[in-house]
Every structure is written in C-alpha cells, then in structure tokens.
Amino acid sequence: xYRNRNLDIAIAAVIAILGGLAAAKHLPGQVTIPLxxxxxxxxxxxxxxxxxxxxxxxxxxxxxxxxxxxxxPILGGFLFYGLHIPLFKSSWIGLLVVLTLLGVVAxxxxxxxxxxxxxxxxxxxxxxxxxxxxxxxxxxxxxxxAGVIAIGSVAYSVKxxxxxxxxxxxxxxxxxxxxxxxxxxxxxxxxxxxxQAQAATIENQxxxxxxxxxxxxxxxQGVPEQYELVxxxxxxxxxxxxxxxxxxxxxxxxxxxxxxxxxxxxxxxxMLADLYLxxxxxxxxxxxxxxxxxxxxxxxxxxxxxxxxxIAKVTPKVTQKSTAKSSxxx
Amino acid sequence: xxxxxxxxAEVRRPGRAERAPEASxxxxxxxxxxxxxxxxxxxxxxxxxxxxRSGDGPHSGPGTTLYWIGQALILVPIACRLLSRGSLxxxxxxxxxxxxxxxxxxxxxxxxxLGFAFNDEFLHWRGTTNMLQSGKLFELNxxxxxxxxxxxxxxxxxxxxxxxGLSVFEAGLVVAGVAHxxxxxxxxxxxxxxxxxxxxxxxxxxxxxxxxxxxxFNSMFVYETLALAFLGMCIVAGLRSAIxxxxxxxxxxxIVAVLCILATVITHxxxxxxxxxxxxxxxxxxxxxxxxxxxxxxxxxxxxxxLSVAGWIAFIARDTITYFSPTVVGMAQSLKNLTNxxxxxxxxxxxxxxxxxxxxxxxxxxxxxxxxxxxxxxWKRYRRHPWIIGMMIGGTLxxxxxxxxxxGTSDGQELSGRAATYIYIPVSVIAALALTxxxxxxxxxxxxxxxxxxxxxxxxxxLIDGLSNGWPPFWxxxxxxxxxxxxxxxxxxxxxxxxxxxxxxxxxxxxMATDSGIYPxxxxxxxxxxxxxxxxxxxxxxxxxxxxxxxxxxxxxxVETDTRLTKVLPLAGNYFLxxxxxxxxxxxxxxxxxxxxxxxxxxxxxxxxxxxxxxxxLGYVPQPKP
Numbered sequence: 001x002y003r004n005r006n007l008d009i010a011i012a013a014v015i016a017i018l019g020g021l022a023a024a025k026h027l028p029g030q031v032t033i034p035l036x037x038x039x040x041x042x043x044x045x046x047x048x049x050x051x052x053x054x055x056x057x058x059x060x061x062x063x064x065x066x067x068x069x070x071x072x073p074i075l076g077g078f079l080f081y082g083l084h085i086p087l088f089k090s091s092w093i094g095l096l097v098v099l100t101l102l103g104v105v106a107x108x109x110x111x112x113x114x115x116x117x118x119x120x121x122x123x124x125x126x127x128x129x130x131x132x133x134x135x136x137x138x139x140x141x142x143x144x145x146a147g148v149i150a151i152g153s154v155a156y157s158v159k160x161x162x163x164x165x166x167x168x169x170x171x172x173x174x175x176x177x178x179x180x181x182x183x184x185x186x187x188x189x190x191x192x193x194x195x196q197a198q199a200a201t202i203e204n205q206x207x208x209x210x211x212x213x214x215x216x217x218x219x220x221q222g223v224p225e226q227y228e229l230v231x232x233x234x235x236x237x238x239x240x241x242x243x244x245x246x247x248x249x250x251x252x253x254x255x256x257x258x259x260x261x262x263x264x265x266x267x268x269x270x271m272l273a274d275l276y277l278x279x280x281x282x283x284x285x286x287x288x289x290x291x292x293x294x295x296x297x298x299x300x301x302x303x304x305x306x307x308x309x310x311i312a313k314v315t316p317k318v319t320q321k322s323t324a325k326s327s328x329x330x
Numbered sequence: 331x332x333x334x335x336x337x338x339a340e341v342r343r344p345g346r347a348e349r350a351p352e353a354s355x356x357x358x359x360x361x362x363x364x365x366x367x368x369x370x371x372x373x374x375x376x377x378x379x380x381x382x383r384s385g386d387g388p389h390s391g392p393g394t395t396l397y398w399i400g401q402a403l404i405l406v407p408i409a410c411r412l413l414s415r416g417s418l419x420x421x422x423x424x425x426x427x428x429x430x431x432x433x434x435x436x437x438x439x440x441x442x443x444l445g446f447a448f449n450d451e452f453l454h455w456r457g458t459t460n461m462l463q464s465g466k467l468f469e470l471n472x473x474x475x476x477x478x479x480x481x482x483x484x485x486x487x488x489x490x491x492x493x494x495g496l497s498v499f500e501a502g503l504v505v506a507g508v509a510h511x512x513x514x515x516x517x518x519x520x521x522x523x524x525x526x527x528x529x530x531x532x533x534x535x536x537x538x539x540x541x542x543x544x545x546x547f548n549s550m551f552v553y554e555t556l557a558l559a560f561l562g563m564c565i566v567a568g569l570r571s572a573i574x575x576x577x578x579x580x581x582x583x584x585i586v587a588v589l590c591i592l593a594t595v596i597t598h599x600x601x602x603x604x605x606x607x608x609x610x611x612x613x614x615x616x617x618x619x620x621x622x623x624x625x626x627x628x629x630x631x632x633x634x635x636x637l638s639v640a641g642w643i644a645f646i647a648r649d650t651i652t653y654f655s656p657t658v659v660g661m662a663q664s665l666k667n668l669t670n671x672x673x674x675x676x677x678x679x680x681x682x683x684x685x686x687x688x689x690x691x692x693x694x695x696x697x698x699x700x701x702x703x704x705x706x707x708x709w710k711r712y713r714r715h716p717w718i719i720g721m722m723i724g725g726t727l728x729x730x731x732x733x734x735x736x737x738g739t740s741d742g743q744e745l746s747g748r749a750a751t752y753i754y755i756p757v758s759v760i761a762a763l764a765l766t767x768x769x770x771x772x773x774x775x776x777x778x779x780x781x782x783x784x785x786x787x788x789x790x791x792x793l794i795d796g797l798s799n800g801w802p803p804f805w806x807x808x809x810x811x812x813x814x815x816x817x818x819x820x821x822x823x824x825x826x827x828x829x830x831x832x833x834x835x836x837x838x839x840x841x842m843a844t845d846s847g848i849y850p851x852x853x854x855x856x857x858x859x860x861x862x863x864x865x866x867x868x869x870x871x872x873x874x875x876x877x878x879x880x881x882x883x884x885x886x887x888x889v890e891t892d893t894r895l896t897k898v899l900p901l902a903g904n905y906f907l908x909x910x911x912x913x914x915x916x917x918x919x920x921x922x923x924x925x926x927x928x929x930x931x932x933x934x935x936x937x938x939x940x941x942x943x944x945x946x947x948l949g950y951v952p953q954p955k956p
Binding site for chain 2: 019023026029032033036037039040051052053054059060063064066067068070071073074075076077078081086087088089091092093095096138139140142143145146147149150152153154156157158160161162163164165166167169170171172173174175178180199200203204207214216218220285286287288289290291292293306307309310311
C-alpha cells in the first residue's frame with residue numbers, strides 16, 4: 001500500500017494531460033467525456049491532498065475533493081478576468097491542466113516532506129475489520145441492482161418524454177434580413193445599457209434599410225406535409241413555391257423586401273405570404289405580412305382580404321387606430 | 331468536559347455504531363435493501379410522471395397515486411431506519427442520506443429529462459451560453475440582471491463543458507447534482523461535529539429535507555445550489571479550523587474556509603450574506619459560552635466574509651442594493667404594520683388544496699413545538715456548547731422571523747419558503763434534539779416499536795408537507811399537456827422552437843411583450859429581452875392612443891400573442907407577470923387579434939397559436955396613404 005501511495009498523483013497527471021489533449025483535439029465523446037470529467041475533478045483531489053495533508057476519512061476526502069473542484073474554476077475564472085484573458089475553451093482546459101500539474105508538484109513536495117506512516121500501522125489498520133465475503137457480495141449485488149433501477153428510471157423517463165404527444169404546428173415567418181453586429185456582439189453589450197439601447201436603435205434603422213427578407217417555413221406536424229407558399233406583392237402573386245417537409249425540417253428563401261428606403265412614399269408596398277396545407281389551396285393555413293396595406297382590397301381574393309392590415313378600417317375602430325398610428329409615427 | 335470545541339475535538343468522532351438498548355424490526359433491514367426499495371420508489375414516481383405525460387398531467391389520478399407511492403417508498407424506509415433505536419454506523423447513516431439526496435435529485439431530473447424546464451434554469455443556461463460564446467464574465471442576461479454579477483455557476487459549467495464537450499444542459503445537471511449532494515453531506519458532517527452524534531445528525535438532515543425548497547430550487551441549475559455547497563463546506567472547514575488539535579491542521583482548514591467564503595461571495599448574494607450571519611452567530615455563541623479561541627477564529631472568518639461581501643458589492647455588484655431594496659422595504663413595512671396592530675396588506679397567495687393547507691399548518695405547529703422542546707433540551711444539556719447554543723438562538727429567531735414574513739408580507743409564502751433553506755439548518759438540529767429526546771423518553775420506550783413508527787410517520791408527514799407545499803406546485807406536480815402562462819407547464823417543444831426561431835430570425839436582445847409562459851424560454855433559448863410591464867398591451871380590444879404611447883415609451887419592438895390564452899385560465903393565477911388582478915375569465919380573442927389590423931404593424935410570425943407582431947415596422951414600412 002505504502003509503495004503505491006504516489007500512484008494517485010501519477011494517475012491524476014496522466015488524466016490531466018490526456019484530458020487536455022482529448023478536449024483540444026475534439027476526440028469523440030466516449031473518450032472526451034470520461035477524461036474531461038477526470039480533468040475537471042483532478043485539481044480538486046490534488047489540492048485537497050496538498051492543503052489538507054492529514055489523513056481524512058474517505059467521505060471528507062471525497063467531499064473536499066468535489067468542493068475544491070467546484071471552487072477552482074470560480075477563482076481561476078475570476079483571476080483570468082483580472083488578467084484580461086478571455087475565458088474560451090482553451091483557457092478553461094489550460095487552467096485545469098495547469099492546476100492539476102501544479103497540484104501534482106505540490107502533493108509530491110508535501111509527501112516528500114512528511115514523515116512516512118509506519119507500514120505496520122497501516123497493515124494493522126487494514127486488518128482491523130476482516131470482511132465477511134458472503135454478505136459483502138450480496139449487498140454489493142443489491143446496491144448494484146438499485147443503481148440499475150435508478151438509472152433505468154432515467155432512461156424510462158427519457159423514453160416517456162420523447163414519446164409525449166404534442167399538437168402539431170407549422171411555423172411561417174417573414175422577417176427582414178438584418179446583420180446587426182451591434183446586437184449580436186454579446187461582449188460589447190455586456191452589462192452596458194447604453195450599448196443595448198444603441199443596438200436596439202441600430203436594429204430598427206437597419207430594418208428600415210433592409211432590402212431582403214427571409215421567408216421561413218418549418219414543419220412540426222409529426223408527419224411529412226406538402227405546402228404551397230404564395231407571395232403577393234402589391235396585391236398580385238409574384239412567387240409560388242411548392243414545399244415538401246418532413247417533421248422537424250425547415251425551408252428558407254431570401255426575397256426582395258419593400259421598405260421606406262427602397263419604395264416611393266405613397267406607393268403600394270404591401271407584401272403578403274400565404275401558406276397552404278395541401279391539398280387545400282383555398283383557405284390559407286398560415287399567413288404573414290409586412291404591415292403595409294394593399295392599395296385596393298379587390299386585388300386580393302375574398303378569402304384573403306381579412307389578412308390585410310387595413311381591413312378593419314371599415315369598422316368603427318378606425319378612429320382610434322388612425323390616432324394611434326399618428327402618435328407612434330412621431 | 332467543559333464543552334468547548336477544543337475539548338470536544340478529542341471525542342468528536344462517535345463510535346462506529348451508536349447502539350441503543352432496544353432494536354426494532356425496522357433496524358434490522360439492511361441498508362442495501364433500503365437502497366433497493368428507494369430505487370424502486372424512484373422508478374414508481376417516474377412512472378407517475380409518465381402517466382401524467384400520456385394523460386391529463388397533474389389531473390391524472392393514477393399518475394398522482396404512483397408519484398406519492400414512489401415518494402412513500404423513498405421516504406418511509408429511510409425515515410424509519412434513521413429514527414429506529416437500532417444500531418446504525420456512520421457509514422450507514424451517510425449512505426442513507428446520500429441515497430435520499432440522490433433519489434430526490436433523480437426525480438427532479440426525471441420531471442423533464444430532455445431539457446431544462448424550471449424557469450430560473452433557463453436564465454443560467456443563457457448565462458453559461460453567453461460566457462462560452464464571448465469568453466467574458468459578467469455577461470448581459472436579460473432575465474436575471476443581478477445574476478450577471480454572480481457568475482460562479484456559469485464559470486463552473488463553462489469549465490466542465492470545455493473539458494468534456496457535454497452540452498450546457500448535461501453539464502448543468504452534473505454541476506447541480508454534485509453541488510446538491512456535496513451540500514447535504516457537508517451539512518451532515520457539520521452536524522456530526524457540532525452535535526457529536528451521528529444518529530442525531532442523521533435525523534437533523536432528515537428533518538432538513540422538510541424545507542420546501544430543498545428538493546426543487548436548491549437542486550436546480552441555479553446559482554444558489556452551487557453556493558450552498560460552499561456554505562456547507564465553509565461551515566465544516568470553519569469548525570475543523572477551530573477544533574483540530576494541531577496548529578498546522580487548523581491553519582490548513584482555515585485556508586479552505588477562506589476559499590469557500592470567496593467562492594460563495596462570487597456565486598450567490600443571499601447565501602454569502604447568510605454565511606456571514608452564520609459565522610457571526612457562531613462567533614457570538616462561542617464568546618457567550620466561553621470558547622474564546624473558537625470565537626476569535628469564527629470572528630476572523632466572519633470579518634473576512636463581511637469584507638468580501640462589501641467589496642464585491644462596492645466594486646462589482648452595485649446593482650445588488652437596488653435589487654433587494656424593494657423587497658426589504660416592503661417586508662419591513664408589512665411587518666411594521668403588523669406589529670402596530672394594523673393589516674399587513676398581505677394577500678392570501680395560497681390556493682392550495684385543503685389537504686395541503688392542513689398539512690402545512692400541522693407542519694408549522696409541529697416544527698414550532700419541536701423548536702420549543704429542542705431549545706429547552708439545548709439549554710438544559712448543552713449550555714456550554716457554542717454550536718448548539720448558536721443553533722438554538724439562530725433557529726428560534728429565524729423561525730419567528732420566518733413565521734412573521736409568511737403571515738405578514740404580501741409574498742410571504744414564497745419568501746419564507748426560499749428563506750427556509752437557511753432557517754431550517756439550525757431548526758433541524760434543534761428539532762432533531764427534541765425528537766431524539768422524545769424517542770428515548772421512558773413513556774415512548776415502553777411503547778416500543780409503535781412509538782418509533784408513530785414518530786417516523788410524523789416525520790414523513792413533515793417531509794411530504796415540504797414536497798407538497800414546495801415546487802412544483804400541486805397543479806403541475808406531474809408533467810403533462812401544455813398549460814397557459816404556468817411556469818414549467820407552459821414549456822413545450824413549441825415554445826422552445828419559437829425561442830430558437832426568434833434568435834435565428836430576429837437576432838438577440840429584442841424588446842418584447844409576452845405572456846408569462848413563454849417569457850423565460852425566450853430569455854433563455856431566444857436571448858430576447860421580454861418585458862414585465864406588458865398587461866396594457868393585452869387589455870384593450872383596439873389599439874388606442876394611450877397603449878401606443880406606452881408601447882413607444884417602453885421601446886417595445888415585438889408583441890407575442892398566444893391564442894390559447896383565450897381558451898383557458900392560467901393555473902398559476904395570471905397571464906402576465908405584471909397582471910394585478912387574477913382573471914376570472916379567459917382573455918377575449920379580440921385583445922390579441924387587434925394586432926392583425928393595425929396599419930404598419932407587421933405580422934412576422936404565425937404558427938397557428940403563437941404570433942409575433944413587429945410594432946417598430948410602423949416606422950419603416952412605407953405607408954401608401956398620407
């Protein structure tokens with residue numbers, strides 16, 4: 001036992017190096033996950049050994065190992081933040097590997113300095129409680145069975161959740177293509193309300209100058225479906241697509257987009273996209289629009305007129321709406 | 331023995347097996363068999379979940395029955411074994427506690443094993459994802475602005491994701507699970523060192539499981555779960571730094587305690603305050619009981635903790651004060667009104683079934699009685715033990731404060747439920763002292779196993795009270811069909827897909843109005859900025875001038891509508907986060923469909939139930955008429 005007392009630090013060092021390599025080389029999960037878990041907990045074990053040199057009971061050693069393993073990324077990450085080192089994957093792996101290797105050195109130095117425990121004492125300790133083989137095997141089997149049942153319950157729950165039935169739906173959207181770098185740069189937006197407000201303003205301005213939009217359809221009906229997508233501009237059909245999608249599959253098309261920047265002020269710039277679930281080609285299944293009203297409602301088939309934003313102008317609610325519109329324009 | 335920790339250190343480890351004179355039948359069941367029964371309990375409860383998914387959710391009679399049978403299989407054998415007067419080794423108690431903790435954590439995971447479902451978990455999922463993408467601490471998080479200043483759990487999860495290649499969900503489950511187990515087992519170790527009895531410490535941890543948040547909020551992927559592990563570790567390290575016989579060992583444990591304090595301060599605000607308070611309490615109790623060394627050691631740790639907390643707030647997390655001010659001021663005002671004999675203004679937030687309310691009242695009464703008996707026991711038998719006296723003072727005061735908050739403040743039930751995580755630490759010790767005294771009293775001994783069974787039944791009832799009045803609430807006890815605006819019950823694949831769509835097609839950070847169901851999912855998976863002040867957008871049949879002005883003032887970019895809101899009432903009480911009055915009828919359809927008929931408002935998304943409207947398009951879509 002005493003002869004192998006440094007085996008643990010050797011194993012930890014090997015795990016750290018292999019784990020670091022596996023993560024850096026993007027090896028398959030079967031290799032990366034166990035080694036990565038070893039790499040994650042190795043600094044905790046080594047530093048708990050290095051700091052708490054006394055012989056701790058197994059439970060305390062295990063708990064301090066886990067606790068220290070959870071503490072190191074927090075303090076290490078904060079240190080990296082102070083040193084302006086970005087916390088990307090390579091930094092985390094580097095931190096864990098360096099902490100492990102430093103831990104190996106610390107434990108080795110510590111063990112060289114400490115007085116070795118009398119081997120006879122250790123042998124006596126190990127002989128103190130002779131174990132009865134029969135019950136141990138039986139209890140181990142029962143514990144193992146319990147573990148299998150518990151893990152089986154997780155597998156059962158996963159299966160049950162995957163088999164859960166949800167109502168089917170189909171997603172349809174038409175959104176201007178905006179490459180708002182300001183809004184996507186999370187690092188710049190970080191904890192900065194001014195940057196966030198600017199990003200929102202830029203987003204709105206970019207939407208106003210966008211020249212293209214995405215038409216997007218995704219099928220979540222649980223079965224393959226056939227669709228017909230009809231795009232109308234200024235009340236007239238400009239494009240028609242026949243789309244077949246499997247469950248979970250999506251379709252996207254880039255189209256020209258009418259905005260105030262590229263359309264005359266008083267022109268009809270209405271855009272209306274209707275999605276039909278075949279074989280029904282009379283009643284739209286889903287629809288989206290760009291919020292602009294068609295100049296003449298009669299350009300639309302009767303079934304589509306309700307989709308125009310201005311259809312409600314014939315109702316008594318018109319006054320309130322026109323007032324609201326003018327106020328927002330300001 | 332003078333009772334000081336130094337003197338107690340020599341006898342701090344009880345014998346391998348604490349033996350009582352009488353052993354009941356329950357005590358002869360091997361731990362392995364109890365573990366097997368508990369595992370079967372987990373499976374049976376999971377079958378209850380499955381029944382909910384395939385049926386009517388929480389209204390599934392067989393599902394609910396299976397869930398509670400499973401919980402009984404988990405709780406009864408462990409409670410009986412820990413409370414029985416038979417011999418039980420330290421290893422046996424540790425195994426039982428670990429099995430109980432892991433079993434309840436498995437059930438938490440099995441509630442939704444495919445992804446996070448609990449609201450706060452989405453916020454930390456987003457925080458971790460942002461950190462992985464940007465490589466920075468203190469990332470913007472629209473759902474939890476205060477959480478950006480406490481990035482501990484995001485750091486740990488990012489490190490694990492980087493090392494293993496696991497997804498944030500998988501790594502989050504590992505981090506939360508490990509932290510939760512570490513917390514409970516450190517708590518047990520702390521109790522053992524403090525009480526010097528494995529058996530009473532085991533019973534104390536068992537009673538601690540009656541805290542309503544323990545198996546829910548404190549085992550979720552949230553920052554408090556991780557910070558609690560450091561709190562438990564700090565308590566043990568602090569204790570050991572005071573009682574270890576050798577000076578170098580005391581110094582080494584002190585270093586560990588300081589590391590734990592720093593990690594707690596970086597990870598979670600309330601836990602760091604509670605830790606500071608706990609350290610102060612023990613220092614004062616040590617001073618009162620004459621343990622000057624312990625008092626000095628804990629005083630120093632308390633000072634380090636207080637300075638760390640103050641430094642963190644001053645230099646990193648200044649928002650913390652404004653974050654907590656309204657809650658603290660509101661609580662203080664309500665309590666002041668209550669003590670002045672007026673009305674606290676507390677609205678009854680409990681709409682639980684009658685059985686839950688009865689169980690809750692009985693649990694409160696039982697705990698109050700146990701605290702009274704336990705405090706008397708502590709004063710009578712452990713007067714010179716700083717830890718136990720500290721627990722007595724902290725437990726009693728904390729419990730009274732908790733009752734005051736529960737009864738006297740508007741959201742007292744939630745606040746006291748969250749505070750129970752900390753208050754139950756001393757309370758469970760005092761209650762365990764009382765229970766042990768009761769079980770070992772002469773009249774109870776004469777009753778034999780029947781008395782043990784009665785006490786075990788009472789403790790199991792306390793644990794069930796914690797579960798039934800904790801989270802998830804009764805109306806989403808089982809997973810199942812979609813419910814409108816109702817926390818986890820509102821998170822379906824459709825909400826998740828819509829959130830991913832919003833990020834892909836609209837970009838991140840858009841200011842949105844949403845119902846409370848999809849709100850956390852849009853923050854998490856969508857990285858959007860949904861607002862809380864939104865009811866006005868869903869309260870009128872037409873787009874009126876005041877509504878338009880208010881929307882413009884809030885820079886509202888998108889409005890999300892869900893036609894399911896027009897069909898059923900929300901089980902959680904309100905459709906929107908800022909809705910003041912509980913609706914009595916479903917939302918009128920016209921309140922949502924009005925957005926179809928506003929010139930310049932684009933209908934950008936439609937999936938049959940959920941729609942998105944772009945309000946800002948009013949400013950850029952050309953208008954055909956002047």
